Every structure is written in C-alpha cells, then in structure tokens.
Amino acid sequence: MSAPAPTALPLARPAPAFRGRIGRDARSGHYAVPRRYRLHLSPSCPDCLRIAITHSLLGLDEVLPVTLLPTVPDGPGGEHSALRPLYEASAHRYSGAAVAPVLSDDWSGRIVSTHAPDIMRDLARRFGGGRPGLWPKGAGREIEGVRRLCAQGIDATAQRAGRADADDEERGAALTSLLRTLRSLDGRLAYQEYLLGDQLTAADVELWVSLVQLDTVHRWHLDAAAVHRVAGYPQLWAYARRLVAHPAFGPHLDLDGIARRHHMHCRGLEAAGAAVQILDWAAHVPNRTAAASC
DSSP, X not given: OOOOOOOXXXXXXXXXXXXOOOBSSGGGSSBOOTTTEEEEEOTTSHHHHXXXXXXXXXXXXXXXXXXXXXXXXXXXXXXXXXXXXXXXXXXXXXXXXXXXXXXXXXXXXXXXXXXXXXXXXXXXXXXXXXXXXSSOTTOHHHHHHHHHIIIIIIIIHHHHHTOTXXXXXXXXXXXXXXXXXXXXXXXXXXXXXXXXXXXXXXXXXXXXXXXXXXXXXXXXXXXXXXXXXXXXXXXXXXXXXXXXXXXXXXXXXXXXXXXXXXXXXXXXXOOGGGGOOSOOGGGGOOOHHHHHTO
C-alpha cells in the first residue's frame, strides 16, 4: 500500500469533564422536567451529531431545547467561547477547553453532562416515554458493544490506516482491521434491516455516524486503493444511504461544516483517497422543511 501524503491527525478529544445523569425523580437532583434542560450542539461534531439524531428520533423539540453552536469552534483547543460561562459556573477555576456537546440545566445555569453516551441514554430513558425504543429492554450491553466497535474498529483503525507518520506495515495492519470490522457489519446487514434486527436502535445511530466520518473525514487520509476496498461492502453502504434519507438523520448532516472542521486541523496535503467519494450523501438528504414537520 503506497504511503498517503502527509496530513495532520485530528485533535484528540479530551475526557468528559462532567458526568452528571438525569435521574428518575426529585431525589436524584437532576430529574426529567420539560424545558428544564438544554442541549448545546455543534453540527459538525460526531458526538453532537449522534445526540441530535437521538433528539429527533425521540421527538423532543418541545421538551428539551437545542442551542446550535458554530460549525467550527472559535477558541483554542476546539473550544466554543459561548460555552465558557457555563463551564466556569460549573467548576471553580475551570482551566480546560469549553467543548461541545453539553447538556445544561437552565434552572441552575450549570452543566449536567458533557459525555455523549450518557446524554443519549438519558434522553431515551428519561424523556422518551412512549416513543421509539432506542434502548430496547435487554439490549444495553449489545448497544454498548456496538459503540465500542465503532470507536475502536472503525474510527480508530481508519485514523491509524491514514497516519502519515506510520510505515506501510502499520497502515496495512490498521486497514486490514478496519476491513474486517466492515465485513462483519456488512454480513449482519445482509439479512436484517437494522443492526440489531428489525427495529432501529441507538446502535444504528452509533454506526451511521461512524460511516459518515469514514467517508467524509477519514478517507482524506487514505490512498485511493484503500478507499475502493472500504467501499466494497454493498449492504453496509446501502444501509447508510437508506438512513441518510430518514428525517431524523439526513437533515442534521452538515457536510460543508464537517469538511471545514476537519480541514481546520489538517495542515498537510490530502491523500489520493480524498477524490474517491463512497456515497453522495447530499443527494439522499430529505427536504429539511418536510423533515421538520414529521
């Protein structure tokens, strides 16, 4: 496999600074009350995209407002300056970056959580009563397994496969691992509509966003031959195309924002795979006005 042109790796995401949870009742401190909480999301951030999709699937527009942040962070370390007051109100002498996503409590003016998986679970479990079962009973362990598979088997391996400072053997091993993950997912989707069966779950939100990142971010660091191999899983990419047409998925996809956010950190030349788009994502996004009324 030929070496890709030098590129800068995306900035490492810091560990979540806040891990509060929404509980069942007043004894928990943070409990589910309509319009008490607020999401602060940047549409180009993959964690924010996952939360935005979950929010739409659960129909929470009137229950839990969303404040949209700029596509590209305007402060050092990937910080959003608009979030700085929230962080400083929530932790004495907070010195880290004020990053998205954030779930805040409008009653106290403080942050509840910055940990995307917890936020997604709490939206579904505390605010999603009577709505689609994104976390079906007994499926929690399997959904968490899919989340880890996406993070380690797709996101991390795709990044390693495109590292400019790695040798051919290291990149080749990472690509082999990535293709093995994609092949297993492609095989599963050959006989069922969604990842866990016939019902759309949080596992599909995790996988779809990882596929978006793979095609819109990671392929910029891969050579053309590698991207063609990544594209060679018809069931997997047909599934991605089908979900982009879903009114809770496609309308949140900010392709220009994702590109601008990525290139803000990319200080080198792009690799040949950048020219080999796997999906025409924009062609399958439903009308945003129609989607908003669904």
